[in-house]
Amino acid sequence: MRASSRVAVHLHSGKAQIAGGVVIDHTDVDRSDVGTWLDYNGITVSDGIATFYKAVDQQLRAGHGYILTTYPIGETVTAPDWDPVQRCGYGLHATGDPGLSESYYLGDDPRCRYLELAVPVEGLVVLDDKVKFQSCTVVREVKLTGAPLAGGAQ
Numbered sequence: 001m002r003a004s005s006r007v008a009v010h011l012h013s014g015k016a017q018i019a020g021g022v023v024i025d026h027t028d029v030d031r032s033d034v035g036t037w038l039d040y041n042g043i044t045v046s047d048g049i050a051t052f053y054k055a056v057d058q059q060l061r062a063g064h065g066y067i068l069t070t071y072p073i074g075e076t077v078t079a080p081d082w083d084p085v086q087r088c089g090y091g092l093h094a095t096g097d098p099g100l101s102e103s104y105y106l107g108d109d110p111r112c113r114y115l116e117l118a119v120p121v122e123g124l125v126v127l128d129d130k131v132k133f134q135s136c137t138v139v140r141e142v143k144l145t146g147a148p149l150a151g152g153a154q
Helices: 032-039 098-102
Strands: 004-009 019-025 049-056 060-064 067-070 076-078 092-094 111-120 125-127 130-133 133-140
Touching: 004 092, 032 125, 049 092, 049 098, 049 133, 092 133, 098 111, 111 130
Parallel strands: 004 019
Antiparallel strands: 049 111, 060 067, 076 133, 092 130, 111 133, 125 130
């Protein structure tokens, strides 16, 4: 790949050949490590609780296959099928950004809602650009930007 002198190039593989640009080398980042992943993705963590986002349908439901989970605002939600294996399924899933959570939205209604979740860091499983976990507390509904909706939780 060739880039002009002022182009930022994100290098994710040592196999890539880059000419020019300003190379930002990510090859030494272990994104399978939870702490590294949280820092790398700029996730807010306070007292062992991380902030994540979930896109849900108009009835605050998400999921697919045999499990459809409801995420009531202000309540704790627990995965009935929890297994900390590092693959999709077997737990609740969320992302560090509401917009990214929308890419995982599988609802029938194209108008999804976005929820802010409080998730214990202990037990998090990294799945590329999202995480899975056993339980979370649904903090509030937010805008696509992550800002709280005006006028309260709903």
